[in-house]
Amino acid sequence: MKPAGISPAPASNRNVLFIMCDQLRADYLSTYGGAIPMPNLDRLARRGVRFDKAYVSSGVCGPSRISYYCGRYPVSHRVTWNRVPLPIDEKMLGHYLAEGGMRAHLLGKTHFVPDHKGLAAAGYTLDARHRMLFDEGGFDAVERYDGHFELEAHSPYRQYLIERGYQSERPWTDYVIGSLAPDGSLASGWLLRNAGLPARVRAEDSETAYLTTRAIEFMQQQGDQRWMLHLSYIKPHWPTKAPAPYHNMFGVEDCATPVRDAAERNNPHPVFGAYQQLEESITFAGEEAWRTVRPVVMGLARQIDDELGRLFEHMQSSGRLDDTLIIFSSDHGDLAGDHWLGEKEYFYEPVMRVPLIIADPRTNANATRGSAEQRFVETIDVLPTILDALGMQEVLTQAAQRIEGHSLLPLLHAEPIGAWRDCVFGQLDYAYRQARQFLKRAPDECNGTMVRDGRYKYIHWQGYRGQLFDLLNDPNELHDLGADAGYTPVCLEMQQRLFEWLRTRKRRTTETYQQVDARTHAHERMMGIQIGKW
């Protein structure tokens, strides 16, 4: 891989490749000091900037992804959990790119759900092109693949599998997440006890490889066209199942032991206690589950790196490494037994903090290559970064009343910038979780809101006391100080930050700042109205 940026910096990048993983925690990766060797990601980080404090705005797929694609917090785009339809006035990445004359091509997962009911109720209709964009949330789907078997029947991946010889009515169920038990019977990929068995699919035909191959084909097909591609892997998200040799590439001796303390189960915060009672939490609270699952997750992550190697090699040989800004991230992290919880959600660092690496090949990014950025960034920054990278500054300006994130290019280009954010925010709506039933709460009484600054993490829970962690003295977040009267002043200060944040969300979206300026004190000039004249 040759170092990028040997020609004078062009005004914009020709292409943008935005790679997303699903449920990949940062601290597992060699790039972030973890145990999984990720040589290709390491190489990307050497070509770009590794963001050490990158936070998602929600610890679950749906709202987090929409925040990436809208550049807005869930409180603003209002997709508070998985499969909540996006309000029909929101704009996604593809809509902004269209204003700049490009398309947002999609390969893989978005978890986006359109609000068909809202569209019909309003009486809005669509032509074929806009119908497609509406259905895919602004993306041009090269291939949408959310990784759920429910979609299998309509998936080109299903056809691919059958053509490749995986003969079944349900090739994803039987081969991609299916294994053979030692006794020769089919072992369901849904059950974690079977996680360590190899998938019946060959690695080269697994989801990660398939999507990578499709990405390479996509780039080949673009020819002289500039492009923006969202390559959105669905791993290492459940079902936890890896093909050989990744299924046993790592052992339990390679794994981090779950970060948890018996005291966390003793009189926990009510919402934390309810989450501890979810089935995945109970499963991962035992020793067997994490010892079985974590090595497979590591293998799946390593497979992504191998596929990235194949992808980057193609990009290098075709010249694309020199003219493509690459973003690598994940929609959220993973718990797998940390804090007695399974899966994701909640607000712990392994979930909210994600890998984020951005490599800009232009010479004006030379000064920061290989550096680790310590300032707080949020994944709502990815959308404006993409627009900025593609030279769509005017689109950004016209959307300043709507986009809440900030382009990260000034950080990559080591430009002098003024004040930067000193805290990050997150949200959780657990209305859809059994935790709500445990707590007997109504669907509109389940909001949690997090603010995390350089020292503290405070979580405000609707109807309950807040939680507070001192990350300086308790980096593992084992001691909830929210009920400690000595920390009341800290809690109140953090509440003030949340209050300030809520007050300043971008709600007046239908007029640009330029329009507001033009209409300020303009009633007489623009409309001939005279008010209060004697």
Next chain:
Amino acid sequence: MKPAGISPAPASNRNVLFIMCDQLRADYLSTYGGAIPMPNLDRLARRGVRFDKAYVSSGVCGPSRISYYCGRYPVSHRVTWNRVPLPIDEKMLGHYLAEGGMRAHLLGKTHFVPDHKGLAAAGYTLDARHRMLFDEGGFDAVERYDGHFELEAHSPYRQYLIERGYQSERPWTDYVIGSLAPDGSLASGWLLRNAGLPARVRAEDSETAYLTTRAIEFMQQQGDQRWMLHLSYIKPHWPTKAPAPYHNMFGVEDCATPVRDAAERNNPHPVFGAYQQLEESITFAGEEAWRTVRPVVMGLARQIDDELGRLFEHMQSSGRLDDTLIIFSSDHGDLAGDHWLGEKEYFYEPVMRVPLIIADPRTNANATRGSAEQRFVETIDVLPTILDALGMQEVLTQAAQRIEGHSLLPLLHAEPIGAWRDCVFGQLDYAYRQARQFLKRAPDECNGTMVRDGRYKYIHWQGYRGQLFDLLNDPNELHDLGADAGYTPVCLEMQQRLFEWLRTRKRRTTETYQQVDARTHAHERMMGIQIGKW
């Protein structure tokens, strides 16, 4: 007028008449103990309930009206000031009525502006019927008339005036707001110095009479059809001009003297100080303006009452008083010199507290007839009240995740209800005002948020200290306690209420509570997904 409610209470009202005035303060009216005899409004209040603590959610036409029509606060519907287009995912009164099989007919003003730009950007198209609804914010416009001369050219009212002999290219400018000066020259209705001169239009052809006549015609044309009519007068809003005999029906001796104190001009809160510097404030700070304008405003209010008498007489003779729920209110109040301010906006009681009278002819409202309700109500309650009155409880249930107001029928029907709100909320976005220029603030730095409970009114200002008034000891709001360290605990408590309010706004609008319930802990049942199973 015979007393209503002599037959068994039907499950719903046949019709709803929602009368809105513009800039009519409550305390001027005899119905609220004021100096303007309003015999017909008094009679309506004897038939119904007078709400003594009814508050608008913003002190300016645009956002306040949209709050009435959406049943949501500005922070939710996002129309923060006049002529800000409504986001294309919002629903208005007419949309809800359509779900119940009825239409929201409009006569008069709404101040609604559609978001054509947003619609086009999303690629949504509309058939003729939905285009009309889109353009009018869900209303079926019998006649939209916003009372601005700019619309005159397209107005049936203009044609009416010409047919009635007001020969001019600009009959509204020359006759409706135009007067003759003593020397025979034309005296502009825009200038307050001319407010006391009679309009050249005859009272019977003035805006208030014209809209009333159109309302009577509308009712006559409905025949056996149930109907909902929004009769939205544009007076006593500027231009302050009354036809004879209303122009001098009241004298300065009938007027309340402006509530203001010299101390309010001494080192005021920065935003208050900026509002004091607006042209209308400077004009009304003098003695001449209020002495000239207030009597005319009283005459215009009295004219509304006379026209209400004509309307109610028709309704009585046609039987409509017996089957029509009537709501009377105003989009906000008026200052006209109070607190050294002119016009409206800001958060003082004369602006935020409005008249609200609701008469339900059904027998189940008998117990409350003629009573004065002291509980806090907000004008976001009007929309759910209308739906409830028309028997559209299912529509209300399906919109519970969106509508923030509460039906007032339980109060009218003296039904046992649980906890009721103990405070009200208001908002102001002064980005469009010269006050922003005085304060050199950006378009997104101009939000004020009010909470008023039984004792205190607290206003949170972006970038400045809050303001606090003790309405128990200072009912005229002359002493701002916001900078008084002794009241810091009160200010912090009021901030907590604002924080709670902001956190609990209804944002997840695209799924009903029933849908949330159905999807809660349903991944396995609905989608066959197994998470965390060993």
